[in-house]
Amino acid sequence: METKKRRKLVEIKSARKVFMTGRIENTVLKDVNLTIYEGDFLMILGKSGSGKTTLMNIIGFLDRLTTGNYYFLGEEVADLAENRKSEIRNLNFGFIFQQFHLINSLNVHQNVELPLVYSGKTNKKERWDLAENYLELVGIPEKIKAKTTELSGGQQQRVAIARALVNEPLLIMADEPTGALDSETGTAIMELLKGLNREGKTIVMVTHDEDLLQYATRVIRMHDGSFVEEGAAG
Numbered sequence: 282m283e284t285k286k287r288r289k290l291v292e293i294k295s296a297r298k299v300f301m302t303g304r305i306e307n308t309v310l311k312d313v314n315l316t317i318y319e320g321d322f323l324m325i326l327g328k329s330g331s332g333k334t335t336l337m338n339i340i341g342f343l344d345r346l347t348t349g350n351y352y353f354l355g356e357e358v359a360d361l362a363e364n365r366k367s368e369i370r371n372l373n374f375g376f377i378f379q380q381f382h383l384i385n386s387l388n389v390h391q392n393v394e395l396p397l398v399y400s401g402k403t404n405k406k407e408r409w410d411l412a413e414n415y416l417e418l419v420g421i422p423e424k425i426k427a428k429t430t431e432l433s434g435g436q437q438q439r440v441a442i443a444r445a446l447v448n449e450p451l452l453i454m455a456d457e458p459t460g461a462l463d464s465e466t467g468t469a470i471m472e473l474l475k476g477l478n479r480e481g482k483t484i485v486m487v488t489h490d491e492d493l494l495q496y497a498t499r500v501i502r503m504h505d506g507s508f509v510e511e512g513a514a515g
């Protein structure tokens with residue numbers, strides 16, 4: 282009930298996504314309806330090939346629907362020009378991946394400040410201070426000048442989370458963020474994400490791991506292009 286008062290960030294209605302392989306149609310999303318509210322920690326579960334990444338890509342403006350509607354903050358995404366879409370994506374989405382996707386030729390600070398460079402923040406000192414703040418938030422301020430290759434997997438994921446947060450996006454999109462980590466490090470990363478969610482960050486996460494459901498406030502289980510929502514502990 283409480284969710285009704287919160288801002289609707291994402292509203293997807295009667296969505297279908299069809300991939301064509303030669304002449305063969307593969308309907309990956311079938312009549313999907315989904316609303317994401319500010320403050321949700323939404324977990325999307327499903328077997329390999331069930332369409333989780335496709336749904337994440339659509340939510341994050343990296344792919345488009347075949348039919349149906351996607352409204353972001355009430356605006357129909359299909360009506361937006363490509364440069365406006367890139368702008369909205371850069372400002373409103375922070376992405377976290379299983380393999381971290383850090384740029385190894387840049388040091389930790391340079392990786393974290395990258396979204397600020399893209400969004401045109403020209404003041405170097407401001408970028409440094411913001412990167413420092415977010416590295417502190419994720420627990421590794423002392424690594425600010427380190428090379429990414431000198432870090433453990435957990436530390437690299439913390440850098441990636443700082444990078445995802447630095448622009449203060451409305452949504453954090455996490456695709457199997459603990460998939461490449463041992464279970465203890467994975468738990469630390471989940472606790473970090475849960476803490477961010479408690480402070481109000483909206484998180485959408487894809488996982489195979491049933492044990493992670495405890496961190497979610499909403500759970501969606503995908504099966505054969507459709508999904509069911511079930512209650513969550515979080």
Ligand SMILES: Nc1ncnc2c1ncn2[C@@H]1O[C@H](COP(=O)(O)OP(=O)(O)OP(=O)(O)O)[C@@H](O)[C@H]1O
Pocket residue numbers: 300301302307309327328329330331332333334335336
């Ligand atoms: N660009 C594409 N072109 C054609 N088919 C695609 C494309 N992307 C995904 N698919 C197909 O869509 C289906 C769903 O893929 P998707 O990657 O969304 O699944 P998933 O649930 O994320 O799987 P995994 O857990 O293995 O990452 C698969 O059958 C896949 O082959």
